[in-house]
Amino acid sequence: MAYRATARTEATRLAHRERLLDAARQLLAEGGYPAASVSALARRAGVATGSVYNHFASKQELLAAVFRHVASHELEAVREAVRVRDGAREQLRALVEVFSYRALSSPRTAWALLAEPVDPLVEEERLGYRRGYHALAGTIIATGIRMGELPQQDVELSAAAVIGAVGEALLGPLSPVGEGAGAEAEPVVEALTALCLRAVGARPA
Incomplete structure (x- = not known):
């Protein structure tokens, strides 16, 4: 019985944390x-302000967790788009296009992830996060070289x-x-994708 109570308590704690992170993702996209202040986050998640600190020791830790939550969601969306494509050219196209359109659909979130001044944590x-994208692009390029689709390069x-x-x-x-x-988004993304493909030596389609 005690074990079941503990399991329920942990499940509730994790559900509250997830609700806080989802609320933070919404606030980040808005402003x-x-x-994403503690009070605003608590209001959006429907919890007491003090309870936020049951999950995060400080506001800095909260913001780092929020970043990690949002960034992992975005990076996984791009990775999945890459996974379903064949060949270096199409995989790199997927990386650039999906990243671009997701960023343009939520520019405030993209700014927060890539450029907004932030706490050191x-x-x-x-x-x-940037290393994740760098590793994904590097894997595509390295595989393309190995398969003879791309020229030798650094x-x-x-x-x-x-x-x-x-x-x-x-x-x-x-x-x-x-x-x-x-500017219209679609021509810019098409031109940017073509530029990146030419930069790594991908053959024309």
Whole structure:
């Protein structure tokens, strides 16, 4: 009986934590990190403010957990899109297109994940997030070289250049689809995808 009570308690705790993280993801999409205050998070999740600290020791730890939760969701969506494609060209296309369209559909979230000034604890999570994309691009490029689809090149450098180009083109101050820029998303994503494919030496379709 005691074991069942403990299991129920743990299940409830995990459910509350998940609800807090989902609420934080919504707030992040609406207003970035300033919107994800402890009080706002508690209100959105329907819990007492003090109970937030039953799950997170500090606001910094909360924001790091929020980043990790949102970033893992986004990265997994891109990985899944890559997994269902065949060949380096189509896999790299999937990476760029899916990342781009997801970022453009929720620009506030993309800004929070990639560029918004953050606490050092969150910045550490951000580095891990960027490394995840770098590793995914590197795997695609390395496999393409091994299979004869792509020319020999510095895999680490090419992967970093592709990920950097996508982030800058979508979120940088000179982005044609940035705030107030007014460009249509689809032609920009098509051009960006073509640029990345040419950069790694993918053959024309």
